[in-house]
Amino acid sequence: MKKVLHISTECYPAAKAGGMADVVGSLPKYLIKQGWNTAVITPRYKLPWFDQQVFRNVYSGSFDMEGQMTLFDVYKAKKGTLPYDYYCIEILGRFDRDSIYLNEYGHGFHDEAERNVSFQRSVLQWLSDKKNKTSFDLLHCHDHQVGFIPFMVKKVPTFESIKDIPIYYTIHNGAYNSKYPWGRLDLLPKFDATDSQFIEWDGFIDASAAAMRFADHVNTVSPSYLEELKDQLPSMKFMSDKEPKKFTGTLNGIDNEVWNPKTDVLLTNKLTTTVDQFKKVNKGEILEGLYRLDGIPLIGFIGRFAHQKGGDLLVPAIERILVRFGFVNFFILGSGDHFIEQKVQELRDRYAERVACFIGYNETLAHKIYAASDFIVMPSRFEPCGLNQMFAMRYGALAIARKTGGLKDTVVDFELGGVGVSFDYDSVEDLINAMSRAMHLYKDQKRFKKLRSKAMKLDLSWDKSASEYSMNYKRLIEKMD
Numbered sequence: 001m002k003k004v005l006h007i008s009t010e011c012y013p014a015a016k017a018g019g020m021a022d023v024v025g026s027l028p029k030y031l032i033k034q035g036w037n038t039a040v041i042t043p044r045y046k047l048p049w050f051d052q053q054v055f056r057n058v059y060s061g062s063f064d065m066e067g068q069m070t071l072f073d074v075y076k077a078k079k080g081t082l083p084y085d086y087y088c089i090e091i092l093g094r095f096d097r098d099s100i101y102l103n104e105y106g107h108g109f110h111d112e113a114e115r116n117v118s119f120q121r122s123v124l125q126w127l128s129d130k131k132n133k134t135s136f137d138l139l140h141c142h143d144h145q146v147g148f149i150p151f152m153v154k155k156v157p158t159f160e161s162i163k164d165i166p167i168y169y170t171i172h173n174g175a176y177n178s179k180y181p182w183g184r185l186d187l188l189p190k191f192d193a194t195d196s197q198f199i200e201w202d203g204f205i206d207a208s209a210a211a212m213r214f215a216d217h218v219n220t221v222s223p224s225y226l227e228e229l230k231d232q233l234p235s236m237k238f239m240s241d242k243e244p245k246k247f248t249g250t251l252n253g254i255d256n257e258v259w260n261p262k263t264d265v266l267l268t269n270k271l272t273t274t275v276d277q278f279k280k281v282n283k284g285e286i287l288e289g290l291y292r293l294d295g296i297p298l299i300g301f302i303g304r305f306a307h308q309k310g311g312d313l314l315v316p317a318i319e320r321i322l323v324r325f326g327f328v329n330f331f332i333l334g335s336g337d338h339f340i341e342q343k344v345q346e347l348r349d350r351y352a353e354r355v356a357c358f359i360g361y362n363e364t365l366a367h368k369i370y371a372a373s374d375f376i377v378m379p380s381r382f383e384p385c386g387l388n389q390m391f392a393m394r395y396g397a398l399a400i401a402r403k404t405g406g407l408k409d410t411v412v413d414f415e416l417g418g419v420g421v422s423f424d425y426d427s428v429e430d431l432i433n434a435m436s437r438a439m440h441l442y443k444d445q446k447r448f449k450k451l452r453s454k455a456m457k458l459d460l461s462w463d464k465s466a467s468e469y470s471m472n473y474k475r476l477i478e479k480m481d
Contacts, residue, residue: 009043030463091122216476220249300372403422
């Protein structure tokens, strides 16, 4: 069996800040079904999950970065902890924090550059050391936090022993990048000065541009997002024009074993009889105290209160819907922009019998909201893939989603033969119109239940996507042989 190592700063259930964790936590499991021996490596954070597991040290090393010695240890989790081999790298002073990316004020850590580069260099030193008995046939790098790896593997003499390993690079969210001024060049190990041009874009050391130049294959997490990024990201436009076959869009999937309404361990009320009963009991659990539960639709929102997610559109749109229709409930689970958090809480206070909210993130509550909701609203301004709409459909909640990125690929409007409610523009008015259409659809219970049943039967699992990844892996390995 060929071996693949996924390199990422997130992996569910060990460390999760967003959808990348779900991808890195699930895709390797489904690749095993495709005949691959898979493993994952992340930093070791000061998070509860790590304290609950058994690890053994498999490697210790050090390197000089900007004139300071960096010490690191590679740990491997006890066999059976996850369905694949799981490794983590401990770098004291860098990752031993109780948050993955943000400090207590919601801002990125001041030493983000040192954290990202030290993790990447530690991984490559471990892999390239002749004393290390662990080897892989392909490296799969996830997002800009590990974007310098393809360049370092191909161009840094220290890592010459692994320079022929093919590298796959996935862009989960092109809106974020690791860009550093040239004064930080000594973050990277020594390489030929003439190769500096290959990590430069627009006057900066650019991890994403370097990854796209040196990875053997680049993909985004949905076909539509690939085309959108070509218009939004000049470096991708430039490089994909030069090597169009190297760039593809592969839609994410979901883990059907985790996201199964019949067996979900986080649900108090599983799907055992009818979907109507399933919805009723789950609504009763999370909406206790809200007025007139029976026969009233529940619209949920789960996500970050951020510009990307259209969080600022939510409160004014919901207020208008409440005034227009009256008989509708909302449950909002999210955090982020403190101004939006305050507006959501004020909305809850004004409409206490109609609106419930939880500021923060709670995985168990998220599952329960999907199980209770009739609709999930996703007014994203851009969405590389989106997983919430897939979780929702699996649990019988139709998605109200803007046509962008992966939402465009997965949420087809019910009037066009799909099972969702879609809209075009990132405006309050368009969101109101979409939710109004959803309300009218809900009133036609026969049609609504037919669409709900169809949505729950859709195959949204990783099987198809894992097959596409497997095919690309094989092609790259064969090309290198």
